[in-house]
Amino acid sequence: MRGLRVQLALLLLLVVSAARAQTTALPEGQAATLLDELHRAGLDAPRTFTVTDLYLQRDAVRLHLQHGTLVFLQPVAGRVTGALFEGAGEILVVPPQPAERQQLLKFTGSPLLTESFASVYLRFSDRTDEELRAQIRAGHGELAHEPELLARWEPLVAPLNRAHSLRLLLDYLDEPVPYFYAGVEGRRLGTFNVVVDDRRPEQILVGQVRWREERAYYDVWSSFARRAGPAATPPVRALAYRVRATLLPTTELEADCEVDLELGAGRPRTLLFELSRFLSVSEISEVNATGETPRPGSGQAPVPLEYFQNAALTAEEARYRGTDVVAVVLPPGRAAGAERRTLRFRYRGRVITDLGNGVLFVGARGNWYPNINVLAPARFELRFRFPRTLQLVATGTLREAREEGEWKEALWVSDLPLPVAGFNVGDYETRLVERNGVRVTAYANRQLEPRLAQAARARTLPPPLIPHGDPWARLRQEPGSPPPAPPTLLLDRVANDVANSLATCAELFGPFPYTELHVSQIPGGFGQGYPGLIYLSTLSFLPAGEQARLGLSERAREAFSLLTPAHEVAHQWWGNWVRLPHYRDQWLAEGLAAYSALLYVEKQAGGAEVLREWLERYRADLLETDGAGNPIEATGALTLGVRLDSSRSPDGYVRLIYSKGPWILHMLREMFRDPATGSDAVFVGALRRLAERGGPDPLTTAEFQRALEAVLPPQADAEKTGRLDWFFDEWVYDTGFPRYRLHWELRGRGPDDRRVEGAIAQSDVSELFTMPVPVYARYGTELRRLGTVVVTGRETAFAFPVSAAPDAVLLDPYRSLLRRSE
Template sequence: GLAWAGRAVAERAPAAGQRAERPARELYQALNSLRVDGKRVFSVRDISLRRDAVRISLAEGKLAFLAPLDGQVYGAAFTGRGRILAVPRDAVEKLSISRFLDTPLVDEPFSKAYFRFTDDTAAELERQLGQAGQAGQDGRAARAPEPDSDFAESWNPTVSNLNPVHSLRTLCDRLATSPLPYFYTMILGDHTGPFDLVVDDRRVEQVMLGRTQTSGGTRHYDLWASFARAEGPGKAPENVAAVSYRVETSIAANLSLEGHTELTLKALRDGERVISLELSRSLTLESLTGSDGQPLPYFQNEDLSRKQVVERGNDTFLVVLPTGTRVGQELRLVATYRGSVISDAGNGVYYVGARGDWYPHVAGPGNFARLDLSFKWPRKLTLVATGKKTEEKEDGEWRTGRWQSEVSVALAGFNLGEYASEQVEAGGVRIAVHANRQLERAILERLVPKDADTVRIAGMGWGHSGAANTAGAAPVPAMAPPNPAGALKLLARNVAESVHKMERWNGPFPYHQLEISPIPGSFAQGWPGLLYLSTMAFLPPEAERRAGVAQRDQDSFQELMPYHEVAHQWWGNVVTWSSYRDEWIEESLANYCALLYLEERKPGEHVLSPWLENYRNDLLGKIPEHERIYDDAGPLALGQRLDSSLIPDGFAHVIYPKGTWVMHMLRMMLRAPGSKDPDAGFAGLLRSLIEQHRESSLSTAEFQRAIERVMTPEMALEGGHSMEWFFDQWVRGTGIPRYAVQFTVKPQGDSFVVRGTLQQSAVAESFVARVPLYATGASGKPVFLGAVVTGGESTPFHFTARVKPKRIVIDPNETLLWREK
């Protein structure tokens, strides 16, 4: 017999719906207490596990299961010789792996592996152990499991440390009537050190490989690859969707916050008892009840995995429902919480640190819901918030107010301070700009140094990939600090004008009001009807110069940041991204719409051209301590994964410059020069996207299909009616082509025959582009010769010109992102 193999995995326990389940907290503790079963350690040889595009081979060594819980085995540990091979099907993921491992696949020998699972891994291992028990490859019978306490003790400290996060994930499946399989292994690679493999049907992209790395004293989670299983569940199986939130918030004189939120949710899956919500880690849940008023178990700030912290911050909490959900069922929860999410930047300047998680809500950008917000706060402060203010009154030393969303929104924000304010009207939209009466301490110290008469300060970067610097900046004398409120009227007028001008591209402004408030630092953020702008945007250029801000960053703060955030009212709030792979669309469109507004506001200054040139130079700039350029950091489709230990701010270095260029190239391809409205095609595309995806998400695939519906024949560079070539090269790929031209000119009657070749390099052989060529004659004015569709390293061309070309100019109107050879 093989009775020993059958005992490796205890008899299966009844399904969740059949057994009397332990209370959630007790189950969690029991799962945390699981340890390696040292009484049953197997000598293994040539065992393998296949999970989609990943194969794990255990060549030789020892393996033991974790002790069973209620007859179910949830993990195992291995020490010996093994190998993992992962070969993603997707080209983007191969490129991603190459960024970290210099090869497009993971092929790594290892000495240790820790497994956790809720799928059939235990039975699969048991079956292979049983087969090995009959006869090994060398003809010798494999030994039955034996006690080995040393093996167990070598593993149990690690198991104890790693268990909690897996306990929460196991709990989700344990309590569900239709569990979704989960498989995890931590591999100790011979060359890479420890890394993770996750295959989880509760993830949008079920397969994930990555590891934690430290760079510059900061821990990063480097996501090597993430992709859907070939036979995965398809669309992410979200448990619930948001319907509405009623949020009551009380802010004390010391700025601490107490909150009470009523959440109305709709169930999207049958049989789920655990749902995931978000709330700032700085706020402590004090109670959570269901619609019947009975308390519900919850898990907050407990043992999130490294990948969860990277993906969504350590702000997730889990709620355990008393019974399984039914599709379409309405769920009502009431949460109370308290903590400190409002910070004091000095001199009476305050800001909300938990900008998106100051109230409990369903995670994810596409969860639109109605909001009803009520606040109580100190009377001396002004408070602004998302939604239409329906009431505000004083009550002794306090103010109270209520804001209600006019439409469904994905998230809400608020801000407060001792503000000076200015209001203007713009086509039925009320624009209210608020500024602090004093500067926060950090900026004040830049302007008024304590121990010196002059100051040199590095600039702050925002919205572009060029590192802030003080190159060429001279010491500046200390002077009296400016009043940030002094810029209110001009900023209010400019924002009102931008709202009106952007309606041409995006359709009517989506809200009846827009509140603009300051936030310390060098960043900005947009909520529905509410903007946070860096204090720098409220300062005059002279003050920014005195603070040591480089000219490029001054331009960002003054010229781009406010209008980028205005554009986010459409792109990011009305339409949001479907997943992290699609966030580039909203960021790029917001940036490009801001530049189009600046171009229209200053028609004679050609504002767009220098910005495009700056962005080109940003992408071609060398990565510090690397030989590669920033464009090599990764494609737009990687989104936030561009931030890594290799390039900590890779997202900003790629998304803004390259995304802006992508939108510009699309606009140029859709443009109809000489028509009454040359940009009607691009404007129509944007407005149709807003209408079709209003209060919902937009994916890259949907964006591509929308372009294909309006594309011109000249855009079909590979035949058919497809823009696949463009998205493969510019969104899912990297590379900026180099071009050079060689030509000869021969007279032919009254004209000239121009023959030559367009040389293309620095990109793949298959890279295609439509490159416009112009000839310059004696007058020096460029005259269009024609466009060359590249095909490989050298593409011949043949044109006839009326004027003898002295020189051929490549793309003088900047329709294409390229560089000189």
């Protein structure tokens, strides 16, 4: 998920020619000067034209400048990178996928974008300047004098430029990768963006910034790949991170991080790293500038490098609406071919908040070090220095620990490449348990964070987590009854619950992939699972009575105490060991973790009933409506991932993914279940094989489907093609779920020809919707499975032989299908 969040942040920040110029290397140290010129590029008055019928086609995007005034921007280093049009125009965008058209319909009222506009601001590094000039020379424009237009727009251009300068800079420093941006002032839809950028995996994006309840959202109306496919971009891979971090008594983090990089044959000069905006970079240098394999400790003097952190914003703007992106410019002049280089970052900032009572909140858990190629595995060596009154836990294995005066030092080293590294810190008490040779250590603060204790007196529900600062900041502080018990009260239970769920996951999916597991308390109403390190909400460490004093419902209490620990344990396999880094596959990581938690619960006494109860809760969640009156299940396809959060559905991701994801996996499990023996071994075996492959190769939704098709049993092969396209098209790539109604009658006079005949009517979905529906006969209190009816269209007939007249014929009595009530 983080990957797309960074891309969208870049769009908001970076969101951009003359005849295609020869690529020339800029002299070292001039990137900052060039960036400033791109910021300041103004309107080029001598290149103002009155134009008619100019066209620009960028794959599925068609821009028509019908009539009006076109002004080019001033050249920068010999290239024209922008233009402004005012007049009458029209834009057309035709997404190729149904799910993307569905999103356009949701935001614009139409599955195709056809919008008239009054003005458009263009930035580009492709052939746009050449194409426009060629059409003007062909008689579609003539020079014009428009001083009023220039005076009106000139003050606005520089602020608009800043949002695109860094993206354009990339194409000055490296081989240009086509980029086209249109900021459109639509007559009906308002201002929106259209981007065609070959540096994005999905090159075409259409979206709009919207405000709701004082919060800015970027509504992605549509995002998809070109028909021709993306331009190749040079790969950059982090091999290892070596971090030396000091946690100052002021809760500031001061760090020095060395990153070993492998640059592909293209050897890009500009590298983009993710680093929290709350950390200010003071220096970036190259430790090994010889072009040889890095040799730590060689004594070679570092070479300072140019870098840009939130280059388009002021320091104050960066804090409140900046991105977590740092651009680093490498020196020019290296020979072609792959190489390894080592960069050193020095930075400092406050990403930890002291909540009182020795409770600290680590706000930057995955971007506290400069990360490139987010979630790609790398080695980590993390050395921490922190006050001796605290305990610290991190990803990896603790190799060294010592005390010196008022300070402690600890070295944590990864035993294998990890997709992400994190740490947690506090005044902890610990418990150690072991299951099947795996050590599980739980960490809980000795005291409760003050505001949560005060909230218990006020019986106030905790608010949603905020990214930095105090996660309980909005709780009321009122005197009252004594504070609740400390988190350490249930430390033994938490440690054992986590160890038991780990043993269950190992039984289902194969051995635990890491050497040990650490479970640390974190303030806030959330959990998070990193490789070998789990962040578990304070609420999971509290007894049910104390949770009730906070106002938590029975469902919330059960979730924090029972499901959340098992869910985060499951992420050790699904999301960490088996990586799903693309935002379109995040539903699978969360769905597998959520359903694994239910499988763990199912194995407990009375667990089958608990599993059914939670599935019914998830079904009810999906039938709830959002603020606009639309059902949650209609928010969008699961493969939209983080895009499900928008101004129309602010909590769309959580409300859809965590309810529909486990339901899809449950339906697959039930479809794959052997009707004769009731065994689910085929489905669970497919999951185990996927988990065992793990490691460097990511899993995608398409690969998950193929893995299931490889073991597809006959009863799940609804179309008799050996494929599950019908299932994934309906449930993963689309919205909606059906309503069924069954009617039946008994036919035949004797035992040899007695049969149940009837039909199942299907509604609320397309006539093409196909689903195997189990049908049972009830004899007294006994249910006997008659068979499966593959329902499609509006009605599907069935006939089953029976030995005796049943009391009733029932459709899906065990509620194994995600369907609406009859």
